[in-house]
Amino acid sequence: MLDFAKFTKYSKPGPRYTSYPTALEFSDAYGYDEYINKxxxxxSSRPISLYFHLPFCRNACYFCGCNVVFTSKEDKMIRYVDYLKRELKILSSHIDCNREVLQMHFGGGTPTFFSASQLGEIIKEIKKTFPNFREDAEISCEIDPRHIDEDQMRVMSEEGFNRVSFGIQDFNEKVQTAVHRVQPYEMTKAAMDLARKYNMVSVNVDLIYGLPFQSLETFKETLDLSLTLSPDRFAVFNYAHVPWLKKTMRKIDETTLPLPDEKLQIMQYTIDFLTSNGYRMVGMDHFAKPEDELFKAIDKGELHRNFQGYTTKGGADLVGVGLTSIGEGVDSYNQNFKDMKEYEAAIDAGKLPFERGVVLNEDDLIRQYVIMELMSNFKLDINRFNEKFDVEFKTYFADAIEALKPFAEDDLLTMDESKIECSHTGTLLIRNICMPFDAYMKKHAASSKAFSKTV
Incomplete structure (x- = not known):
């Protein structure tokens, strides 16, 4: 048994690296005209990945870090669908909409808080705007099992959705009550049965460790129950406690949160449990059955990480639509307004609801490659890096190599002239291993409120 207590020294604020540079570097210095030019x-030969943010929820889940709007009013939903349509029309005047679409994702909020007819209306407008969906396009939706019915699932199936992701978080009733999300096992099973009835190719479940009142023993029970559902993929996330950013998290009693060594034990057990039950680890927090396409991508070195998690659909421009949505180009990130009034005002003025972003310089692109390789594959081929950028890795990253030596001494990684590779235990601390390559960490080092803790 590993001495997890010794690794608690790595428990410090750090990014999750869904992007590099992270969203903290986004600013309005990247202006609207420059964004439109980008x-x-x-x-036009590059394919497109589409992300639609459907932000509404009826009630708050206290653990949630997403940008959501709490409502039960039907008129707000109808109004938002109208603004999405108008945003798509403006977007179509600035982008070649005949480009191939290889991925589309509905995120939230709770996308299935919208009715079946509203979902159908949104999807039809998307396909009218972007008519060239690839035959094998990955079309997915996040689903709250408390808000899904057969009509909604039928509409998604008829419109080509082939992947769904169900939020479980934890099956323990005490934990569920503490985070204000009571969701019995039977409800989740019924939702997953519905997805299979309507031929969803891949069914994912999300779990979170680090929640109030969780322990290794209670999480073992959640894993046992989750396994009976036989999902195609698991996403097991470390709870990001950022009450200075999310007011609802202030309702969580911090004294009930598990300590870092317990969280490491939970994650180590999760890895061992899922791998012994036919799943393989993918990147930082995902697990999938061996026949999953993610593994072919790993073997080819083609696994990618973006704001939607791990994907095989790399080499595409990500277009974000809706409130707070983030897009990604070859050398830029852009984000829509977070405030609904500002979002609507921009569209009323005939403009895209762009608020801020960042343009990547050459150093950003070099560091982005290294960090995303490590986050996706837990290793970096140094020779491949040298050839790609015509840069001598050990010279360019001399400071990072020095900073990684303690990790090597703790058997968390191995380094030589040709590669950096994480050990089994090192994968638990991959965020920490990436941080020495992050040029922006120094300016955030003094702040305890820049990021959630890595452990």
């Missing part, structure tokens, strides 16, 4: 000059 959008209009995109390479």
């Amino acid at each position: 959008l209009e000059s995109q390479d």
